[in-house]
Amino acid sequence: xxxLAENRSIVLAKRPDGAPKVTDFALQTSDNLPLEAGxxxxxxxxxxxxxxxxxxxxxxxxxxxxxxxxxxxxxMGLVLGEVIESRHPDYTAGDKLMARFAWQEYSVSDGSDFIxxxxxxxxxxxxxYMGVLGDTGMxxxxxxxxxxxxxxxxxxxxxxxxxxxxxxxxxLAKIQGAYVVGIVGSQAKADWITTQLGYDAxxxxxxxxxxxxxxxxxxxxGVDLFxxxxxxxxxxxxxxAMNPHGRLVLCGAISGYGSDxxxxxxxxxxxxxxxxxKIQGFMTHLRHDRYGEAMAALGGYLSQxxxxxxxxxxxxxxxxxxxxxxxFAGRNFGKTIVNLIDQPL
Amino acid sequence: xxxLAENRSIVLAKRPDGAPKVTDFALQTSDNLPLEAGxxxxxxxxxxxxxxxxxxxxxxxxxxxxxxxxxxxxxMGLVLGEVIESRHPDYTAGDKLMARFAWQEYSVSDGSDFIxxxxxxxxxxxxxYMGVLGDTGMxxxxxxxxxxxxxxxxxxxxxxxxxxxxxxxxxLAKIQGAYVVGIVGSQAKADWITTQLGYDAxxxxxxxxxxxxxxxxxxxxGVDLFxxxxxxxxxxxxxxAMNPHGRLVLCGAISGYGSDxxxxxxxxxxxxxxxxxKIQGFMTHLRHDRYGEAMAALGGYLSQxxxxxxxxxxxxxxxxxxxxxxxFAGRNFGKTIVNLIDQPL
Numbered sequence: 099x100x101x102l103a104e105n106r107s108i109v110l111a112k113r114p115d116g117a118p119k120v121t122d123f124a125l126q127t128s129d130n131l132p133l134e135a136g137x138x139x140x141x142x143x144x145x146x147x148x149x150x151x152x153x154x155x156x157x158x159x160x161x162x163x164x165x166x167x168x169x170x171x172x173x174m175g176l177v178l179g180e181v182i183e184s185r186h187p188d189y190t191a192g193d194k195l196m197a198r199f200a201w202q203e204y205s206v207s208d209g210s211d212f213i214x215x216x217x218x219x220x221x222x223x224x225x226x227y228m229g230v231l232g233d234t235g236m237x238x239x240x241x242x243x244x245x246x247x248x249x250x251x252x253x254x255x256x257x258x259x260x261x262x263x264x265x266x267x268x269x270l271a272k273i274q275g276a277y278v279v280g281i282v283g284s285q286a287k288a289d290w291i292t293t294q295l296g297y298d299a300x301x302x303x304x305x306x307x308x309x310x311x312x313x314x315x316x317x318x319x320g321v322d323l324f325x326x327x328x329x330x331x332x333x334x335x336x337x338x339a340m341n342p343h344g345r346l347v348l349c350g351a352i353s354g355y356g357s358d359x360x361x362x363x364x365x366x367x368x369x370x371x372x373x374x375x376k377i378q379g380f381m382t383h384l385r386h387d388r389y390g391e392a393m394a395a396l397g398g399y400l401s402q403x404x405x406x407x408x409x410x411x412x413x414x415x416x417x418x419x420x421x422x423x424x425x426f427a428g429r430n431f432g433k434t435i436v437n438l439i440d441q442p443l
Numbered sequence: 444x445x446x447l448a449e450n451r452s453i454v455l456a457k458r459p460d461g462a463p464k465v466t467d468f469a470l471q472t473s474d475n476l477p478l479e480a481g482x483x484x485x486x487x488x489x490x491x492x493x494x495x496x497x498x499x500x501x502x503x504x505x506x507x508x509x510x511x512x513x514x515x516x517x518x519m520g521l522v523l524g525e526v527i528e529s530r531h532p533d534y535t536a537g538d539k540l541m542a543r544f545a546w547q548e549y550s551v552s553d554g555s556d557f558i559x560x561x562x563x564x565x566x567x568x569x570x571x572y573m574g575v576l577g578d579t580g581m582x583x584x585x586x587x588x589x590x591x592x593x594x595x596x597x598x599x600x601x602x603x604x605x606x607x608x609x610x611x612x613x614x615l616a617k618i619q620g621a622y623v624v625g626i627v628g629s630q631a632k633a634d635w636i637t638t639q640l641g642y643d644a645x646x647x648x649x650x651x652x653x654x655x656x657x658x659x660x661x662x663x664x665g666v667d668l669f670x671x672x673x674x675x676x677x678x679x680x681x682x683x684a685m686n687p688h689g690r691l692v693l694c695g696a697i698s699g700y701g702s703d704x705x706x707x708x709x710x711x712x713x714x715x716x717x718x719x720x721k722i723q724g725f726m727t728h729l730r731h732d733r734y735g736e737a738m739a740a741l742g743g744y745l746s747q748x749x750x751x752x753x754x755x756x757x758x759x760x761x762x763x764x765x766x767x768x769x770x771f772a773g774r775n776f777g778k779t780i781v782n783l784i785d786q787p788l
Contacts, residue, residue, distance in 0.1 A: 153713070329712060351713045363708025367674060368498070368696045370724035377722040379715035 102130040102139075102182075107172040107202035108418045114155055117426035122155075123173065123419035130204055138184035140195055140205045143443045146176040146228040147421045147434040148262070149352045172200035173418075178216070178228050179205070180443060194218065194443065196227055198383075201418045203438055214389055222400060222407075224443040229433035230266050230400060230407040231393050237382040238266035239392040241347045242274070244385075245378045246323050250275035253317045255301075255336060258327030260287035261425075262433040263349055265295055266396075267325050269405040272296045276323070279316045281309075281332060283428040290431055295406065309335040320344075328353050334364035340375055348379040352426065408432025413440075447475040447484075447527075452517040452547035453763045459500055462771035467500075468518065468764035475549055483529035485540055485550045488788045491521040491573040492766045492779040493607070494697045517545035518763075523561070523573050524550070525788060539563065539788065541572055543728075546763045548783055559734055567745060567752075569788040574778035575611055575745060575752040576738050582727040583611035584737040586692045587619070589730075590723045591668050595620035598662045600646075600681060603672030605632035606770075607778040608694055610640055611741075612670050614750040617641045621668070624661045626654075626677060628773045635776055640751065654680040665689075673698045679709035685720055693724040697771070753777025758785075 104127050111124040133139060151174060153159050160166035167174050177200075181193040186209055198212035199205035207213070216227055229235060241263075248254045248271040256271070258264040259280025268291065271278045280297045282288050288300035299316040303309055313321070313335055320341035326333055329351025336346065354361035370377065385392075399405040410430035412421045418436045425434055449472050456469040478484060496519060498504050505511035512519050522545070526538040531554055543557035544550035552558070561572055574580060586608075593599045593616040601616070603609040604625025613636065616623045625642045627633050633645035644661040648654055658666070658680055665686035671678055674696025681691065699706035715722065730737075744750040755775035757766045763781045770779055 153717075333712065334708065348712065348716045350716060354713055360710035361712070363679065363710045363712050365705035365708045367678065367693065367706070367708050368699050370722060371693045371695060372498075372724070372726060374725050374729065375723070377715065378720070379717070380719050381717060384719065 102204065104128065105130045105202060105204045106415050107200060108415065109171055110155060110167050110169055110173050113157055113169065114152070118152060118155070118419075118423050120419045120423055123422075125416055126172070131206075133183060133185045133206065135185050136208050137206050138181050138186040138189040138209070140177070140179040140197065140199065140207065141182045141439070142177040142179035142199065142203055142205060143437070143439050143441070144178040144225055144228055145201055145415075145418055145421075145436040145438060146178070146232060146234070147418070147425055147436065148176060148233065149425045150350055151175060152426070172202045174198065175201045176228065176233060177201075177205065178224060178232075178443070192218070194220070196232060201415070203415055212383060212386070214386070220443070221397065225409055225411065225435050225437070226400065226407045228435055229262065229409055230396050230405060233382050234262040234433050235266050235396045236385070236389060236392050237263045237349050238270055239396055240380060240382055240385050240388070241325055241349045242267055242270045245347045245380060246271070246325060246345055248274045248276040248323050252276040252322040253319060254278045254323045254325065255281065255313065255317060255321045255339070256325045256327070257281040257332045257336070258350075258352060259291050259297060259300065260428075260431055261327060261352075262430070263327055264325075265291070265408050265432045266405065267349075268295055268297050271323075271325075273399065273404055279313075281313070281328070287428070287431065294408070303332070310338050313339045323347070325349060326351070330354055330361040334366060337364050337366050337369050337375065340369070340373055342373045344373065344375050346375060346377040348377060410434045412436045414438065447549065449473065450475045450547055450549045451760050452545060453760065454516055455500060455512050455514055455518050458502055458514065459497065463497060463500070463764075463768050465764045465768055468767075470761055471517075476551075478528060478530045478551065480530050481553050482551050483526050483531040483534040483554070485522070485524040485542065485544065485552065486527045486784070487522040487524035487544065487548055487550060488782070488784050488786070489523040489570055489573055490546055490763055490766075490781040490783060491523070491577060491579070492763070492770055492781065493521060493578065494770045495695055496520060497771070517547045519543065520546045521573065521578060522546075522550065523569060523577075523788070537563070539565070541577060546760070548760055557728060557731070559731070565788070566742065570754055570756065570780050570782070571745065571752050573780055574607065574754055575741050575750060578727050579607040579778050580611050580741045581730070581734060581737050582608045582694050583615055584741055585725060585727060585730050585733070586670055586694045587612055587615045590692045590725060591616070591670060591690055593619045593621040593668050597621040597667040598664060599623045599668045599670065600626065600658065600662060600666045600684070601670045601672070602626040602677045602681070603695075603697060604636050604642060604645065605773075605776055606672060606697075607775070608672055609670070610636070610753050610777045611750065612694075613640055613642050614744075616668075616670075618744065618749055624658075626658070626673070632773070632776065639753070648677070655683050658684045668692070670694060671696070675699055675706040679711060682709050682711050682714050682720065685714070685718055687718045689718065689720050691720060691722040693722060755779045757781045759783065
């Protein structure tokens with residue numbers, strides 16, 4: 099067995115107050131200990147940055163299944179890597195995995211973590227398995243396929259439209275023939291989603307400008323389907339813009355992850371009654387058994403050039419905190435990924 | 444044609460601020476004018492009091508289909524009566540109707556109002572057609588049948604449980620074999636729903652007491668289905684008490700009708716994501732074409748003694764404002780109805 103380098107991890111140095119900052123995290127170096135029976139070691143090539151994990155950085159977050167992250171421990175996150183040694187009967191060196199391990203170069207697991215196997219020969223660039231073929235793409239796929247059902251004649255509104263999930267969700271709605279409008283935070287993102295991703299129009303959120311009026315300007319006949327990654331006041335404006343019998347798919351609420359204080363809720367819930375709206379939330383990882391179906395569909399679109407897999411890529415474990423902070427500042431165009439190792443997977 | 448007495452109506456004297464008061468309304472006497480071609484006149488026997496109409500008393504309420512009520516005009520409401528003269532081809536003297544006319548003794552219509560015909564020979568007391576067989580029962584039926592789907596093993600929570608809709612909704616959930624808990628505002632109502640309506644348990648809302656803890660005391664395994672008539676902080680507590688994949692049926696939001704200011708929304712909408720909740724609103728009158736189905740089902744239960752049709756009955760047109768105010772003070776046990784005329788229908 100070859101001697102491994104030290105393992106570098108990013109640990110939770112303190113619980114973020116509001117949007118995460120680089121200084122909420124610290125780089126920690128530790129030894130790679132020998133495996134125990136029933137364990138395997140994964141060399142992580144890529145870290146996926148997902149805003150939803152912010153929620154588990156709060157002290158009183160989590161539940162029995164996924165408890166709050168511990169201070170001083172490596173930060174829970176999604177990684178993509180390769181098994182390099184194994185004393186576990188189900189895992190063999192060379193297995194390629196996407197898993198909920200931690201922000202670190204090497205992870206040891208007993209197989210009880212959330213783990214998805216990748217094919218031995220990857221048909222797409224590895225990072226695509228964290229983006230359009232990963233949880234990001236899954237979120238867009240399940241939200242649209244299982245709940246949203248966009249179709250021709252629908253006006254589909256998507257918040258966080260230039261983010262990881264939004265950038266895929268919009269393309270999926272376009273494939274189904276809908277008119278698709280994205281809510282973004284800057285002119286640059288508005289230009290990007292309309293020229294690069296096929297969005298029909300963009301709404302730019304600007305401090306002090308009423309969002310509802312901006313939405314109705316781009317969706318003059320109202321909104322039939324809202325796919326929400328942001329929550330809070332954006333959800334409230336969308337409820338106001340919905341047509342009767344509209345569907346609201348709640349995928350995430352990045353505007354609320356940054357705070358221990360609860361977000362003010364939509365004050366227009368009575369619109370849900372009068373317009374007979376349907377609001378449904380979903381968690382991508384609870385649909386684990388259908389990842390195959392989703393990957394086949396999304397891989398097909400990718401092969402046929404029907405969707406793009408935009409990535410905001412940074413390099414090196416020490417850049418992971420920055421990459422995470424970028425998400426909350428909206429600096430990412432598409433999926434945020436950190437490449438940990440300058441070697442092909 | 445016989446000479447008709449004067450027509451007495453209750454008009455909107457001023458727009459209510461908060462919960463409606465008797466002084467927001469005034470009694471007005473007018474002549475019964477001769478019918479024009481295409482019109483018919485209905486003698487109204489009963490007025491149904493429904494909190495939802497409060498919404499249309501606000502200045503900036505309503506839409507193209509159902510505009511805001513006008514100051515000085517008879518208040519829009521549901522009545523049950525009999526056609527006494529007609530110059531309309533589809534209506535004949537003796538026709539029994541339930542209709543969205545106004546709080547008045549006689550109404551003239553050209554048939555374009557919301558009108559449901561009743562059978563010539565009523566199988567149940569007329570007031571039942573405004574309660575369990577009227578919009579009230581329809582609301583309970585459609586909310587439970589189309590959206591809620593209660594069944595054995597479900598813990599069903601109902602707000603406004605002693606009100607018109609809640610008193611029926613709870614009985615319907617019991618028929619389907621669920622464990623049913625009602626939220627009420629007083630000990631008297633708690634006793635009433637558990638001893639008279641078959642509710643398994645009651646939660647009493649008390650100022651300053653955390654509602655969530657009270658709910659979880661009565662629903663120790665969490666809530667699977669929430670049927671909401673109240674909204675606001677009650678909805679927020681229910682969201683917190685929901686089990687994964689819970690269903691929330693939004694039927695009304697009486698806590699919000701009393702104010703021009705929007706109700707604060709539920710601050711825990713992210714729970715909708717993490718617990719994969721489904722929230723759906725509905726409007727009873729949009730299911731007009733299925734009233735026959737609902738009346739058959741509810742009439743069957745009523746005949747078989749499986750449900751009761753509790754009524755809070757007042758007498759005389761001048762008592763209608765008091766009856767409406769009673770709703771918002773929670774003084775009604777079951778359906779609030781005013782009997783306008785001391786004659787059998």
